[in-house]
Amino acid sequence: MKATEKYFTSTYEQSRETFRNLINSIKEKWPKAELYTKSIGREADNTIDVIYSEGGSSNDQVLFFTTGEHGIEGYTGATVTHLFVEEYLEKVNSETTGICLVHAINPWGMRNFRRVTENNVDLNRNYIFEPDSVPEDVNENYAKECQIFQPNEKVKDVTKEKTELYEQLSKGMMREGFSGIKKAKSMGQFEFEKGVYYGGSEEEESAQYMKTWQRKLLAEYPRVIHMDGHTALGPTNEVTMVVSEHDEREEEEMKEQYSMENIEKFTPKKVKGDSTNYFHKLNKEEYPDTYLFSALFEFGTFGTSRKAELREFTTIILENQLYWEGAEKEEDRQWILEEFQNMFYPDEEEWREAVLKEARLGIESVLTQEGILVTA
Numbered sequence: 001m002k003a004t005e006k007y008f009t010s011t012y013e014q015s016r017e018t019f020r021n022l023i024n025s026i027k028e029k030w031p032k033a034e035l036y037t038k039s040i041g042r043e044a045d046n047t048i049d050v051i052y053s054e055g056g057s058s059n060d061q062v063l064f065f066t067t068g069e070h071g072i073e074g075y076t077g078a079t080v081t082h083l084f085v086e087e088y089l090e091k092v093n094s095e096t097t098g099i100c101l102v103h104a105i106n107p108w109g110m111r112n113f114r115r116v117t118e119n120n121v122d123l124n125r126n127y128i129f130e131p132d133s134v135p136e137d138v139n140e141n142y143a144k145e146c147q148i149f150q151p152n153e154k155v156k157d158v159t160k161e162k163t164e165l166y167e168q169l170s171k172g173m174m175r176e177g178f179s180g181i182k183k184a185k186s187m188g189q190f191e192f193e194k195g196v197y198y199g200g201s202e203e204e205e206s207a208q209y210m211k212t213w214q215r216k217l218l219a220e221y222p223r224v225i226h227m228d229g230h231t232a233l234g235p236t237n238e239v240t241m242v243v244s245e246h247d248e249r250e251e252e253e254m255k256e257q258y259s260m261e262n263i264e265k266f267t268p269k270k271v272k273g274d275s276t277n278y279f280h281k282l283n284k285e286e287y288p289d290t291y292l293f294s295a296l297f298e299f300g301t302f303g304t305s306r307k308a309e310l311r312e313f314t315t316i317i318l319e320n321q322l323y324w325e326g327a328e329k330e331e332d333r334q335w336i337l338e339e340f341q342n343m344f345y346p347d348e349e350e351w352r353e354a355v356l357k358e359a360r361l362g363i364e365s366v367l368t369q370e371g372i373l374v375t376a
């Protein structure tokens with residue numbers, strides 16, 4: 001069997017089943033390991049699954065792997081978790097290191113191949129530390145052009161609508177609109193509950209649950225090493241490590257330290273409610289003595305060109321419209337879903353092979369640098 005066939009799954013149940021079975025390998029090194037299952041949302045069988053164990057004799061550090069914050073992106077996250085267990089587990093000192101692996105933070109989204117939750121919430125815009133920190137004018141531009149981002153009618157002819165979106169977004173005809181959606185992409189928007197990049201009006205169950213794990217690990221370990229799996233951003237077929245500005249190192253310095261080509265830092269000023277910043281903030285305010293390394297790992301799909309950016313926005317907008325309004329033609333529905341999959345979970349062999357290769361690179365460099373992997 002090809003490695004990609006072994007690791008990549010095509011349904012939420014299949015992915016979860018594979019994950020749950022990892023407990024057997026993990027118990028060989030961490031006999032106390034347990035599987036925790038938490039139901040999320042309105043359907044009982046959508047669960048966040050966590051495999052957790054303390055270190056055998058001491059809790060010097062903990063490895064924290066999270067996946068599926070953006071539903072559909074969880075398939076790749078789960079693949080990387082599985083790869084880690086198969087190839088790297090033996091290099092972790094289970095006597096001194098705790099382990100916490102999380103499958104599908106947004107299980108409904110993963111099951112239904114959407115990025116957002118069943119409440120249309122982008123979970124990575126839903127971790128607000130102080131609710132007052134969201135500026136009131138955050139969605140000014142988005143509001144001005146919201147009919148573009150949120151057409152309230154059925155998709156009638158996807159080729160035509162796609163071309164129109166490209167034109168509107170690219171020609172700068174809707175300059176404010178473009179900056180509005182760009183801003184919404186990073187800041188989230190908190191007014192239009194059927195719109196794209198919606199951050200929600202209250203805390204999602206998934207965020208609540210994950211915060212309890214963040215808090216537990218920061219409280220019980222002096223060192224927390226966190227990797228969060230995502231897809232779409234960054235150069236095609238490559239991994240990009242995204243870190244918060246709370247990490248004081250320069251990008252260049254980090255590239256050298258981790259021997260990684262693609263490292264991006266983002267500032268909380270441009271992003272609201274993301275889980276990594278929340279984690280850092282919690283660290284700083286309540287557990288200042290704990291060392292926290294937390295990074296997103298993005299496996300790139302469309303690329304980084306301006307054309308790729310337009311394709312991304314168009315895909316996100318059309319998929320959202322399809323979800324809320326439907327499409328007149330079945331072939332248009334299929335096209336949009338396929339394009340959405342191309343963006344977040346491509347089935348091309350080349351991309352999947354690249355994920356495995358790049359994941360090894362990311363895991364090895366970060367976990368070696370952070371002292372989790374012990375080289376013989």
Ligand SMILES: [Zn+2]
Nearest residue numbers: 070073230231
């Ligand atoms: Zn993501």
